[in-house]
Amino acid sequence: MPDQYQVLRDVFGYDDFRGDQDQIVSHVIDGGDAVVLMPTGGGKSLCYQVPALVREGCAVVVSPLIALMADQVGALQRLGVRAAYLNSTQFPEDRAEVERAYLAGELDLIYIAPERLSQRGTREFLARGKLSLIAIDEAHCVSQWGHDFRPDYLALGELADLWPDVPRIALTATATRRTHEELTARLHLENARHFVSSFDRPNITYRIEPKDRVKQQLLSFIRSEGVVDGEPATGIVYALSRKKVEEYAAFLASNGINAVPYHAGLDRQVRAGTLHRFLREDGIVVVATIAFGMGIDKPDVRFVAHVDLPKSIEGYYQETGRAGRDGLPSIAWMAYGMADVVNQRRMIDQSDGDAAHRRVQSQLLDAMLALCETSTCRRQQLLGYFDQQIEPCGNCDTCLNPPATWDGTVPAQKLLSTIWRLDHEFHGFSCGAGHLIDILRGVENDRIRQRGHDALTTYGKGTELDARQWGSVVRQLLALGIIAPRGDYGVLTITDKATPLLRSQQTLMLREDVKAPARSRTKPARGASAAPDLSDEDRNLFEALRRWRAAVAKEAGAPAYTVLGNKTLEEIARVKPSNHDQLLSVSGIGQAKLTNYGDQVLEVLASFESA
Known part of the structure; x- marks a missing residue:
């Protein structure tokens, strides 16, 4: 079997692990259980994908994200990984083929929803093959304190008894100490090794402002800061009710923003179409309830906006973390007002939960309000909630424009x-x-x-x-x-x-409330840049590579970032490789991507040089 470093280089195209990844991968390969708390964009998936390709057998990835499984598996298949999924969207013959491949030892990873894994038939089927490891993604869902509780996750603790010799790894980007302790207990991972990374996302600018004609505030924000190199950027706007989602999407669309609604009340095909567009189009803004976005591996979301107060800092952190997964500057913007506090206090008082439940909900709201009203660094307040201490960040509104x-x-x-x-x-x-x-x-x-x-x-x-x-x-x-x-x-x-x-x-x-800085009406906003460190000439090459990638992705019906990521294109534009060996040294290009796209990339480079 290959070792983890060979897999990292040959399959994923990276020379080095980041942060705790190397330790986590080694621990799981050696058969150890792990609990991994790592921020969105921190590389959690590699922590189970690499061991799955090193250990003998097939890894089961427990994921609540049925709508995303096809794209997740497709991205792995384009890397040459033998991956598949089992869920309710498949035809019976497709499920039968996946089951046959698993039993024949022809799969490295198989994605399954917790609802399916809780069924006796699924467990009996998996027991007939050889499991290499079990990865439980979005593990915060098991906790009653988590922001997106899923009852079927509770049954996942039984996996420890069903497969005692198979290593298990639970991963999440959102966990306070209480959530961390509870998911550990419920998943029977008391003897696991715990890896807790910093939750800091330094590339995200946090900004919260008082509500004052919030629709116009949102529109002004998107027009001025929801752009990349002068072009509309991809973003997510969160609202708490379905009615507001549709209302805000219609308002933005009527004002020239490419905005679409997403909530559970919409037809399933409409939701699927919206998700498909979001993953594949640039410059689209999805207005959604909090059900949208978990697990979406779209790296170039430039902003996340909230027009209603989130119910907890955990939810807020998870939602804002969907911006800037590529590490480039991004913004988390929120408008917050008196009615938000009144409505949420009232909902807590009128909830069906007992006194203890209402008390917990009040504590969560209090922490969220403290973040909104702080006059000190927001990032300090946010990370302090997760028991992490930092110096003032210099990249939030209270640092950049301190309130009196x-x-x-x-x-x-x-x-x-x-x-x-x-x-x-x-x-x-x-x-x-x-x-x-x-x-x-x-x-x-x-x-x-x-x-x-x-x-x-x-x-x-x-x-x-x-x-x-x-x-x-x-x-x-x-x-x-x-x-x-x-x-x-x-x-x-x-x-x-x-x-x-x-x-x-x-x-x-x-x-003292601070108004958003005034912006020029005569000079169009440039916003962020997709490749801020490139020279003008190299950026032109980068754009040519992006146009090539868009055409390839459209023909394949795949999200563009699964072909080659922006950082990979940026490095190609900077170093200008002239042959396959040089291309293989570019971060993000492994053997499969070299085989699939190497000649085409070199053609783009040659055409650009001769122009």
Whole structure:
């Protein structure tokens, strides 16, 4: 059998492993179990694909991503790997051929969904062949604390008893200490070796701004920063409801953005078509619920935007991590407002879970709100949630444009006093933020006048702030849990946390909202570059190679990045290899890709040189 370094070079075209990959691969090849926590784009798949090609037998890869299995397997087959999948999308004769190949020892990897692997018949079938290892991808799904819980993952712990001598490796890009501990216990991996890499994605710029006509904010962001070399870039926009997904997709499309919706309520064929386009087209923006994107190996997603507040930092990290897998500059943008806090607090209060469940959900939301409202480095706050400490990153909005803080004690007291007086002087009257702000600003309208609220001692006592600034005060008090929503209409009430403020026992420093930087309307945005380190001449060659790759991918019906990745094309454009041996030394070109594309690449280079 080949060793791991020969496989890495000959099959995948790389000279060296990255980070912990070498240790993980060696450990699994030697028959050890492993739990791997590694950021999106960190190279998790190599940690089981390389051992699968070194160990005798066939590896089973447990993946929840049925819609992606064909592309995942196709990418491996183009590398010369004997890979296949079993899922419900196949015809019976196709499944029968995969089963025959497995039993004949003709496969190196087979992808199976957890729902199928939990079936007795599937397990009996696998027991008739020889397994080299079992890889459990997206392993956070096994945890009740994970953001995408899948009940069928719970049965995967039984694999330890079914195949005690087969090494198992569980991998995820998202895990707090609690999630890490729970997936380890549920998968019976207590004796496994654990590999935890840094979750830092330094190429991603994190930016969060207050909602202010959020559709226009999103459109402005995409037009100005959702571009690569002046061309529209690929991106994902996340919304929490199906209705919003369709609404935002239609809005963007009506404004000239190549945007399409994706959610579970759409026809299966429509979803499949959208995923197919996303993987193969440049410049497409998918507006989706959080169900979209997990496991998608598209390296050149330039931005991820959120128009609703995610429910947890784990979910937010997983979703933003789908940008910039190729290591090039990318942006995670979010607009966040008062209504997000009110709605999520209300959903938690009205959920079917018990008190413990609601308490956990509140803790997750509190951490997410702390990230939004921090005046310090966002990346520090984000990684601190995963128990990782870093210095200020210099590549998030709070580092690049530090927000000021101000003493909000008196305005907060005025707001709390207004809520208290309405409750006690007007027979339990309660209202939402808008009415409270109107009272404080002394607005004259029928609602205030008819209810006698202009008689309150706080009426007109808040003119030092405008409506937007008062909205920021309300939002931050909600985030801090000093006030809370009650009922279905977003009315606000005081919590026990307000007592020290009302008694002047606490000073409250608030974050001053920072507006997004103004952008020129006359000069089109260039945005990121697909090959930022190349000279102008080399970039022209790079673009010629990209055009060739696009044609090859279209003819094969495959995503372009599975032919040759951008970094590989960039290196070809820089070193300009003139023969097969020189091409083989380029990172990302192994024997199969040399055989399939070597002559064509050399023809592109020769044509460019002679032009």
